[in-house]
Amino acid sequence: MKQLPSINNFIPHLAYDSVIFGFNGKQLKILILEYHNTGFFALPGGFVKRNEHVDDAVKRGLKERTGLDNIYLEHFNTFGSSSRSSPEVMRTIMEANGYEVDENHWMLDRFISIAYYSLINFKDVAPKPDELSDSINWYAVDALPKLMMDHQEIAETALKTLRDNLDKKLVSMNLLPEKFTMKDLQKVYEAVLGKKLRRTSFQRKMLSRDILMRHEKLFTGGAHKAPYLYSFKSYDMAEEVFSPMAN
Amino acid sequence: MKQLPSINNFIPHLAYDSVIFGFNGKQLKILILEYHNTGFFALPGGFVKRNEHVDDAVKRGLKERTGLDNIYLEHFNTFGSSSRSSPEVMRTIMEANGYEVDENHWMLDRFISIAYYSLINFKDVAPKPDELSDSINWYAVDALPKLMMDHQEIAETALKTLRDNLDKKLVSMNLLPEKFTMKDLQKVYEAVLGKKLRRTSFQRKMLSRDILMRHEKLFTGGAHKAPYLYSFKSYDMAEEVFSPMAN
DNA sequence: ATTTATTGTCTCAATTTGTTACAATAATAC
DNA sequence: GTATTATTGTAACAAATTGAGACAATAAAT
Numbered sequence: 001m002k003q004l005p006s007i008n009n010f011i012p013h014l015a016y017d018s019v020i021f022g023f024n025g026k027q028l029k030i031l032i033l034e035y036h037n038t039g040f041f042a043l044p045g046g047f048v049k050r051n052e053h054v055d056d057a058v059k060r061g062l063k064e065r066t067g068l069d070n071i072y073l074e075h076f077n078t079f080g081s082s083s084r085s086s087p088e089v090m091r092t093i094m095e096a097n098g099y100e101v102d103e104n105h106w107m108l109d110r111f112i113s114i115a116y117y118s119l120i121n122f123k124d125v126a127p128k129p130d131e132l133s134d135s136i137n138w139y140a141v142d143a144l145p146k147l148m149m150d151h152q153e154i155a156e157t158a159l160k161t162l163r164d165n166l167d168k169k170l171v172s173m174n175l176l177p178e179k180f181t182m183k184d185l186q187k188v189y190e191a192v193l194g195k196k197l198r199r200t201s202f203q204r205k206m207l208s209r210d211i212l213m214r215h216e217k218l219f220t221g222g223a224h225k226a227p228y229l230y231s232f233k234s235y236d237m238a239e240e241v242f243s244p245m246a247n
Numbered sequence: 248m249k250q251l252p253s254i255n256n257f258i259p260h261l262a263y264d265s266v267i268f269g270f271n272g273k274q275l276k277i278l279i280l281e282y283h284n285t286g287f288f289a290l291p292g293g294f295v296k297r298n299e300h301v302d303d304a305v306k307r308g309l310k311e312r313t314g315l316d317n318i319y320l321e322h323f324n325t326f327g328s329s330s331r332s333s334p335e336v337m338r339t340i341m342e343a344n345g346y347e348v349d350e351n352h353w354m355l356d357r358f359i360s361i362a363y364y365s366l367i368n369f370k371d372v373a374p375k376p377d378e379l380s381d382s383i384n385w386y387a388v389d390a391l392p393k394l395m396m397d398h399q400e401i402a403e404t405a406l407k408t409l410r411d412n413l414d415k416k417l418v419s420m421n422l423l424p425e426k427f428t429m430k431d432l433q434k435v436y437e438a439v440l441g442k443k444l445r446r447t448s449f450q451r452k453m454l455s456r457d458i459l460m461r462h463e464k465l466f467t468g469g470a471h472k473a474p475y476l477y478s479f480k481s482y483d484m485a486e487e488v489f490s491p492m493a494n
Numbered sequence: 495a496t497t498t499a500t501t502g503t504c505t506c507a508a509t510t511t512g513t514t515a516c517a518a519t520a521a522t523a524c
Numbered sequence: 525g526t527a528t529t530a531t532t533g534t535a536a537c538a539a540a541t542t543g544a545g546a547c548a549a550t551a552a553a554t
Contacts, residue, residue: 224498430531516536519532
């Protein structure tokens with residue numbers, strides 16, 4: 001009989017789930033895994049070790065379970081409803097994988113989930129399913145399979161957060177190569193926001209913000225004018241929150 | 248010897264902290280408590296029961312510890328660094344209150360804190376300290392005492408979140424009476440944002456958003472034109488996040 | 495040289511915001 | 525009553541931003 005993780009190593013009742021957004025130049029997708037022999041689709045998640053920073057647990061788990069390494073993750077919400085956990089679902093998943101599950105097994109307990117999201121360029125990675133999962137695949141945000149427990153809500157909240165923050169945080173840095181064209185940048189914005197933007201206004205706006213550096217042109221071989229390449233200027237996040245009244 | 252709460256009732260390693268913003272018509276303040284005989288200042292916090300929604304734990308704890316009841320709370324972040332907890336601080340607080348603390352007491356463990364914030368009109372409430380605390384008082388956001396552990400960071404993050412969301416969420420509803428004048432509303436915005444706003448532009452903007460209902464005038468007895476009273480139109484939060492591309 | 499697709503920028507209209515001005519009050523003083 | 529005072533609601537115009545279209549400047553193919 002295979003061994004499940006021991007409760008001694010983990011903080012009980014506490015889990016994380018991660019919403020990994022990927023972009024293929026056109027569409028925004030989310031990484032979803034499917035458990036063996038169950039038909040259950042879920043966000044990649046895991047547990048937190050006794051003496052581990054939650055941020056590190058998410059990075060560790062994501063690497064173990066999907067092969068993804070060294071990606072920028074951001075916490076966006078915590079799902080703490082006592083009704084969100086489903087012992088039956090957990091039992092089904094574990095039994096379908098050949099584990100014997102004790103009635104009082106800690107993984108059947110009620111869990112609070114700390115939720116993270118990330119944005120990556122999915123050309124760069126090849127996620128691999130872990131031993132519990134049949135598959136791990138990208139699904140377009142408007143064509144997700146039915147997700148187990150409250151994972152649909154977690155994914156929706158993540159998308160809303162991403163849309164609200166795209167402008168401010170420029171997390172899109174993770175979705176683009178070091179250097180990119182204005183059109184590439186616009187496509188990221190359009191995919192995340194889920195709507196078309198006006199080319200000229202977008203270009204003027206981005207240039208006026210003084211956050212881009214212009215580099216050499218990119219010659220693609222197309223029968224047309226070559227676009228400039230840009231990169232983000234580095235900027236620091238320093239911000240005085242508790243400052244005295246501004247003038 | 249007094250009894251500390253038993254671990255059997257609570258989820259281990261999990262706590263919450265609350266940043267309660269209050270507004271007095273002029274300044275934005277935060278509710279801070281001071282533990283007996285220690286000089287430690289802290290945000291009001293507590294633990295989550297085994298079968299309790301985290302949201303409910305925060306409401307319950309806040310009522311028990313401060314007398315505040317029925318206020319709107321919103322989760323804004325989770326503080327999960329493994330270094331954020333300080334067993335020495337916890338021990339000092341408990342011993343200063345006459346409790347005998349076992350070396351391995353669960354309250355000395357590492358804790359992950361789920362953080363909430365709220366906005367209230369502090370004319371309406373009279374917070375009372377709980378048995379562990381000497382005092383519970385309002386402090387202006389730019390004149391906080393030195394807070395224990397990472398509570399300063401939690402408070403700063405809450406203020407930043409509040410500023411970022413004031414416009415969108417109109418949480419300021421909690422800071423105003425049912426009906427209020429345009430000047431009242433402007434003062435809330437100014438206190439939260441920490442800067443003066445232009446009267447005419449503010450008024451035009453608020454009116455153009457179609458979120459206010461105009462009522463009768465308010466006669467204060469002042470030797471001048473009487474302002475109208477307004478209230479927020481109710482609005483529902485329904486929002487399609489996973490909708491197909493907008494045109 | 496001509497054609498084609500795409501890019502960068504300009505222009506002018508439409509919209510939004512900043513700024514000032516001013517008429518319309520409530521209450522008080524006379 | 526009438527004048528005075530403080531404050532409010534809104535108009536008017538300027539300044540800034542955004543929307544929409546036009547167009548010249550390319551790269552590469554014909």
